[in-house]
Amino acid sequence: MKTSVQGYPRIGENREWKRALEAYWKEEITAAELQEQMKAIRLERLTRLEASGLDLVPTGDFSYYDHMLDTAFMFNLVPERFASLSGNELDQYFAAARGTSEAPAMEMTKWFDTNYHYIVPELEDSWVPDVTRNYPLEQYREAEAAGIKTKPVLVGPYTFMTLAKGLEAEHRDSCMSVLLSLYAKVIVELYEAGAPLIQLDEPALVTSLTREEAGQAAKWLQQLLDLVPKAPLQLQTYFESLTHWDLFAALPFHAFGLDLMYDDGDTLQQLRQHPPHQNAALAIGVIDGRNVWKSDLREAQQLVHSVQSLCPENQLILQPSCSLLHVPVSLKQEERFVEDLKQGMAFADEKLQELQLLKQVCTGAPESTLDDHQASLSRFRKRYPAAGDTSSEKLAMREPVFSRRAELQQARWQLPLLPTTTIGSLPQTTDMRKARTAYRRGELSAKRYRAMVEEKMQRWIKLQEDIGLDVLVHGEFERNDMVEFFGEKLDGMAVTQNGWVQSYGSRCVKPPLIYGAVSAPGSMTVSETAYAQSLTDRPVKGMLTGPVTILKWSFERSDVPKSVTAYQLAEALQQEVEALEEAGIGMIQIDEPALREGFPLKREKRAHYLDWAVNSFRAASAVAQPETQIHTHMCYSDFHDMIDAISAMDADVISIETSRSHGGLIQAFEDNTYDKGIGLGVYDIHSPRIPPVQEMTDMIERCLNVLPAFQFWVNPDCGLKTRNESETEAALRNMQQAAETVRETLIGQTSGV
Numbered sequence: 001m002k003t004s005v006q007g008y009p010r011i012g013e014n015r016e017w018k019r020a021l022e023a024y025w026k027e028e029i030t031a032a033e034l035q036e037q038m039k040a041i042r043l044e045r046l047t048r049l050e051a052s053g054l055d056l057v058p059t060g061d062f063s064y065y066d067h068m069l070d071t072a073f074m075f076n077l078v079p080e081r082f083a084s085l086s087g088n089e090l091d092q093y094f095a096a097a098r099g100t101s102e103a104p105a106m107e108m109t110k111w112f113d114t115n116y117h118y119i120v121p122e123l124e125d126s127w128v129p130d131v132t133r134n135y136p137l138e139q140y141r142e143a144e145a146a147g148i149k150t151k152p153v154l155v156g157p158y159t160f161m162t163l164a165k166g167l168e169a170e171h172r173d174s175c176m177s178v179l180l181s182l183y184a185k186v187i188v189e190l191y192e193a194g195a196p197l198i199q200l201d202e203p204a205l206v207t208s209l210t211r212e213e214a215g216q217a218a219k220w221l222q223q224l225l226d227l228v229p230k231a232p233l234q235l236q237t238y239f240e241s242l243t244h245w246d247l248f249a250a251l252p253f254h255a256f257g258l259d260l261m262y263d264d265g266d267t268l269q270q271l272r273q274h275p276p277h278q279n280a281a282l283a284i285g286v287i288d289g290r291n292v293w294k295s296d297l298r299e300a301q302q303l304v305h306s307v308q309s310l311c312p313e314n315q316l317i318l319q320p321s322c323s324l325l326h327v328p329v330s331l332k333q334e335e336r337f338v339e340d341l342k343q344g345m346a347f348a349d350e351k352l353q354e355l356q357l358l359k360q361v362c363t364g365a366p367e368s369t370l371d372d373h374q375a376s377l378s379r380f381r382k383r384y385p386a387a388g389d390t391s392s393e394k395l396a397m398r399e400p401v402f403s404r405r406a407e408l409q410q411a412r413w414q415l416p417l418l419p420t421t422t423i424g425s426l427p428q429t430t431d432m433r434k435a436r437t438a439y440r441r442g443e444l445s446a447k448r449y450r451a452m453v454e455e456k457m458q459r460w461i462k463l464q465e466d467i468g469l470d471v472l473v474h475g476e477f478e479r480n481d482m483v484e485f486f487g488e489k490l491d492g493m494a495v496t497q498n499g500w501v502q503s504y505g506s507r508c509v510k511p512p513l514i515y516g517a518v519s520a521p522g523s524m525t526v527s528e529t530a531y532a533q534s535l536t537d538r539p540v541k542g543m544l545t546g547p548v549t550i551l552k553w554s555f556e557r558s559d560v561p562k563s564v565t566a567y568q569l570a571e572a573l574q575q576e577v578e579a580l581e582e583a584g585i586g587m588i589q590i591d592e593p594a595l596r597e598g599f600p601l602k603r604e605k606r607a608h609y610l611d612w613a614v615n616s617f618r619a620a621s622a623v624a625q626p627e628t629q630i631h632t633h634m635c636y637s638d639f640h641d642m643i644d645a646i647s648a649m650d651a652d653v654i655s656i657e658t659s660r661s662h663g664g665l666i667q668a669f670e671d672n673t674y675d676k677g678i679g680l681g682v683y684d685i686h687s688p689r690i691p692p693v694q695e696m697t698d699m700i701e702r703c704l705n706v707l708p709a710f711q712f713w714v715n716p717d718c719g720l721k722t723r724n725e726s727e728t729e730a731a732l733r734n735m736q737q738a739a740e741t742v743r744e745t746l747i748g749q750t751s752g753v
């Protein structure tokens with residue numbers, strides 16, 4: 001029996017990776033220094049993995065930004081607009097990820113149902129397929145030189161092609177043939193270099209594929225196997241079960257890696273019905289790879305035991321359910337958790353220890369090997385029993401209906417056509433972040449910290465007025481992150497000191513933990529919002545994070561149904577909506593950017609999810625007075641398949657991304673006779689590029705061809721916390737000008753929403 005992981009965090013124990021990247025982007029270090037620092041991070045990581053006792057240490061899972069982007073570059077799939085840029089290969093790579101003044105960044109979207117974002121490969125007609133550099137081989141050799149034999153990891157061809165854009169359905173087969181020949185080249189080189197196993201990640205196979213689609217995928221994988229008959233390939237899936245497993249079980253893969261944690265028990269049954277071919281190894285995901293709770297190793301042992309009857313012990317590999325990319329590195333630096341909470345937790349490094357313990361007990365060590373581990377888990381469970389259903393799930397509906405509310409709200413606010421606003425956060429400058437860090441460390445007084453937040457609000461309220469925005473925001477200066485902030489305030493939740501997880505590029509988040517029943521001890525956002533409102537006559541939007549997003553971007557209890565926690569969160573937020581109204585706030589935005597991300601990967605589970613997700617949003621917002629305008633915001637997701645759900649949320653206005661999809665999303669709203677307000681995200685906030693007025697005017701006009709003007713608002717496509725102040729001001733001035741330019745062409749039409 002062996003142990004392995006599919007991948008491990010890249011960011012380093014103290015986010016060394018992020019610091020190195022950002023130093024390079026700020027030109028504080030040279031390319032050679034960046035390479036050197038990255039190498040040091042890679043080697044430290046490898047040493048750590050090997051020292052943990054893992055039998056198969058992964059390489060190739062490391063990246064300078066994102067592994068999908070790496071794969072695209074490896075295959076020379078570099079969009080024309082970057083290939084023609086001057087500079088070294090590294091600069092081209094970062095230009096594609098981040099954009100430049102000449103070339104907009106490549107699209108970025110969610111990696112399945114996680115908060116990790118990947119760069120979407122662009123399959124262009126001009127593509128000249130080639131293997132420009134075999135990155136996995138380079139990493140394999142580097143590890144070998146350090147004395148560590150590793151298992152190279154690649155994004156598999158089916159997942160890579162499925163997630164890419166720009167491919168017509170009728171060209172899929174020919175594109176796959178080309179891709180397979182490139183993969184074969186990379187794989188043969190790895191094999192010839194002596195890789196003992198090569199992991200092909202194919203999570204796209206666990207989505208709701210028809211039998212025909214799964215059959216086609218199996219055929220393509222067979223073609224790859226035919227091209228590299230000697231290579232020891234492992235087909236790896238995760239995040240769900242493989243519905244049509246029987247189509248894959250007989251493929252001559254060297255190993256199959258399956259998730260036995262997020263599969264509703266399906267995988268074991270499928271394995272019983274269709275055992276993999278005789279020589280195949282089985283890599284079984286029996287430790288939760290994407291949550292932070294200590295594993296019940298007795299249960300895991302049982303699971304391993306059940307699989308042992310299907311596969312000889314020497315062909316079994318124990319691993320987490322998925323790559324450990326989605327959990328923080330180590331619990332070592334968490335000093336503030338009360339001990340009985342901490343003993344119920346496991347980050348990536350602790351999961352490595354769990355794998356070793358599990359292997360020991362599954363290979364003959366006495367049962368007592370697990371005693372200490374299980375005892376601390378029991379203490380945790382006793383101290384923090386799974387919080388039951390403490391809140392009601394009754395259907396929440398706002399009254400009166402939207403059309404009546406819209407009249408009341410327009411009478412109250414008298415907004416012009418195409419009202420302008422922003423999404424909430426304004427630049428979180430280094431001085432603000434440093435001040436917060438100092439405040440947390442007790443080096444800055446609460447009074448001084450508050451004064452700084454107030455200074456920022458004063459400056460930005462004035463600036464927003466000066467730009468001419470119609471609806472202002474307080475700027476979220478007091479917040480480290482839109483979820484962590486509420487995690488700090490809410491009972492039943494706790495935050496980590498150093499539990500960073502990569503979200504996109506160098507940007508990381510510290511997901512809070514939901515360990516008990518969630519409730520609000522008092523108001524959480526009123527003080528800053530009311531202060532900002534006191535500085536202006538224009539409306540200031542209250543800013544809350546919705547129940548589904550808090551849940552999705554936290555580590556929730558695995559033994560409590562998500563819907564139960566979502567309703568608890570909704571109740572806490574409902575209180576906050578009331579408190580904001582009492583303080584005179586008449587527009588409240590409840591962000592739900594993770595609503596789409598939470599979509600179950602299997603289509604048949606979606607209706608149930610949407611029931612509780614939409615209803616918990618309504619439960620949070622339905623208490624609002626009819627004259628209070630409820631906004632919501634979502635970003636970087638494809639909403640085509642959920643417009644009805646968005647409508648059912650019954651928010652008065654929703655702001656969505658429009659810039660990267662070039663207005664394409666608006667079409668989806670037209671087809672569904674959506675009648676509420678829509679905020680057009682007219683420019684991409686992830687890029688330092690200042691959007692020209694004309695570009696945004698064109699965008700608004702394109703949308704006006706689809707839906708009436710009175711439905712539209714104009715705003716950036718997400719919060720501005722990552723941008724600097726001068727970029728933000730310039731971009732907002734252009735945005736305002738674009739809105740006013742189009743407004744002038746609409747004279748005579750009445751505003752409505």
Ligand SMILES: CN1c2c(nc(N)[nH]c2=O)NC[C@@H]1CNc1ccc(C(=O)N[C@@H](CCC(=O)N[C@@H](CCC(=O)N[C@@H](CCC(=O)O)C(=O)O)C(=O)O)C(=O)O)cc1
Nearest residue numbers: 430433434436437480481482483503506507508509553722
């Ligand atoms: C909207 N998005 C979000 C997602 N998930 C969330 N949980 N939150 C989101 O907002 N998912 C989808 C998208 C992803 N987008 C982003 C956007 C921006 C970030 C980001 O900026 N991350 C920051 C960390 C933010 C934070 O918590 N900062 C702390 C500061 C902590 C710190 O590093 N302090 C320094 C000192 C100050 C300094 O030198 O800068 C230190 O301690 O050494 C705070 O503000 O208090 C990042 O830096 O990565 C993430 C996802």
Ligand SMILES: N[C@@H](CCS)C(=O)O
Nearest residue numbers: 423424425591593719
């Ligand atoms: N209100 C948040 C939403 C981000 S999705 C912000 O502006 O950062």
Ligand SMILES: [Zn+2]
Nearest residue numbers: 593635718719
């Ligand atoms: Zn957003």
